[in-house]
Amino acid sequence: MKPLLRAAKTKMTAVAASVALGIGCMVTGALPATAAPGDVTAYLVGDGATPVDIITAPDGTMWAANEGANSISRVTTEGQITSFPVPGVGPNSLVFGPDGAVWFTYSGTSAIGRMDTSGTARNYPTGVPNGRGSDIEVGYDSKLWFTMPDAQLIGRISTAGDVVRYSGVGAAESIAVGPVRSGEMYFSSGAGGLGAIATLTGARRSIATPSATSTGPIHNAGGNVWFEMTDAQGRVKLGKATRTGIVDVDVPQIVNVNQIATGPDKSVYITDTARQRIVHVTADGAVEAVVNSGADAHSSTLGEDGNLWVAAGTSSTPGQIRRILTGIVPQLVVNSLPFTTPSTGLSSGSQVLANKAIWKYEPSSYAYQWQACANQTETTCVDIPGATGASYIVADSDVGKHLRVGVTATNLNGASSPSFSRPAATDGAAGSNAAGLSKVASIGGEYTMQLLAPKKQKRNKRKYYIVIFSAEDTEGTVTFQFRKGNRTKTKTVTISDDEASYRWKPKRRWRKGYTTVTATFQPSPGQSELTAAVVGSRVRIR
Secondary structure, X not given: OOOOOXXXXXXXXXXXXXXXXXXXXXXXXXXXXXXXXXXXXXXXXXXXXXXXXXXXXXXXXXXXXEOOOOEEEEEOOOOOEEEEEOOOOOEEEEEEOOOOOEEEEEOXXXXXXXXXXXXXXXXXXXXOOOOOOOOEEEOOOOOEEEEEOOOOEEEEEOOOOOEEEEOOOOOOOEEEEOOOOOOEEEEEOOOOOEXXXXXXXXXXXXXXXXXXXXXXXXXXXXXXXXXXXXXXXXXXEEEEEEOOEEEEEOXXXXXXXXXXXEOHHHOEEEEEHHHOEEEEEOOOOOEEEEEEOOOOEEEEEEOOOOOEEEEEOXXXXXXXXXXXXXXXXXXXXXXXXXXXEOOOOEOOOOEEEEEOOOEEOOOOEEEEEEEXXXXXXXXXXXXXXXXXXXXXXXXXXXXXXXXEEEEEEEEOOEEXXXXXXXOEEEOOOOOOOOOOOOOEEEEEOOEEEEEEOOOEEOOOOOEEEEEEEXXXXXXXXXXXXXXXXXXXXXXXXXXXXXXXXXXXXXXXXXXXXXXXXXXXXXXXXXXXXXXXEEEEEXXXXX
């Protein structure tokens, strides 16, 4: 990640319009004239809306809680905002539940709210008269855990709406899932230590933080639990709780922690409202960057576009969702690489197609560079002059060599480094292409499909298996099968946007060792140019 500007001037483009919030209300903002790290673009939510929390959804949209307007907004990375009313007062903390809906707490209603992605909302009473909610998170048990500091309770609610309450937790304000495999929820209540509650049994315990006189907001980022702590000298620090203990992290740039959000590579973004800034802290505790956020910034989230999106506003000012450019350029999705079709049997005059693979952080364009290699070693590869398209015709001079293509992706923050396909052998080339279960197959004509599967996977961990189609507007289904001995798991999904994915979570009873993963493509009726095909791979289950 490129560092953000530490002293960037804030450039803001706001929408000069008043907004009456209601179902289907949309507001958009203008794009900035420049695209430099630290630049800010503001999108208006409404006067007095007071957005106080914002999260990123699995589908890449963002959702913000507007405490002052009693609404929740759906925000796209293009800056389009659609606001929906809620049946309560002061929605203030959001999380996406295991059912794909937004679950939230209220500052003025003793209930937990649920909103589906169409904007339809309902409440589930907590059964506590003074049950103001402060924070909410999903636990290891796939239940939603929330804090009620005024009532000195922590609640747990299922997606069916069943509520269980736990006392003996003090005035718990903030809650987060505990470190990896802890099976606990961690919470802070302003006291000198942290609290923990087991998700299966409800057993409570205290976690000592010797150098802290009080603790504040808490958040799990990549398995580590970060929290605000104040020492005996009144200095604000960060604490990081791992499976092996608690580490003090002194960050002089921070004087207040209003919210903690997950960044790339287990890093965190700290919203410091007192200093009107957001501080990016790496997993090791180093300051990566500091950006201006405004005095009314409450929380932030890293968007699918690789930029920070900030919920900001007060009861007397226009509520805004602000985008702050981070400098994060596109990155390949894990296990994804560009590939060529065909990858064998290349002769003079053959056409080779490039598949760009799957990239994160919303690329807007791609560039290609074909290379000829003396062998399969990348140090022997050189650019082919003028070969910069998505396809290439093998020349006479390429015969006996290997070919590969480099793909560079560009988004608003800039261009990535090029990523290269594996070298494909032409006729007479020394060596051969890798043998084994094919991950690429033809589905008719020049169209191909590719299966992406991790090499290793831990049991009970969520993973995506994706099939990429080089054919545009492809319709049909993909059936994923996971086989180990006489045990199988099968799931059929519909292709959407040229991709089909299934989140397979092998249970603990699934045996260790190699599991065979296959994806079978079946075209929709009427697509006569396409044929069914099967691709496969092997995954080592640990």
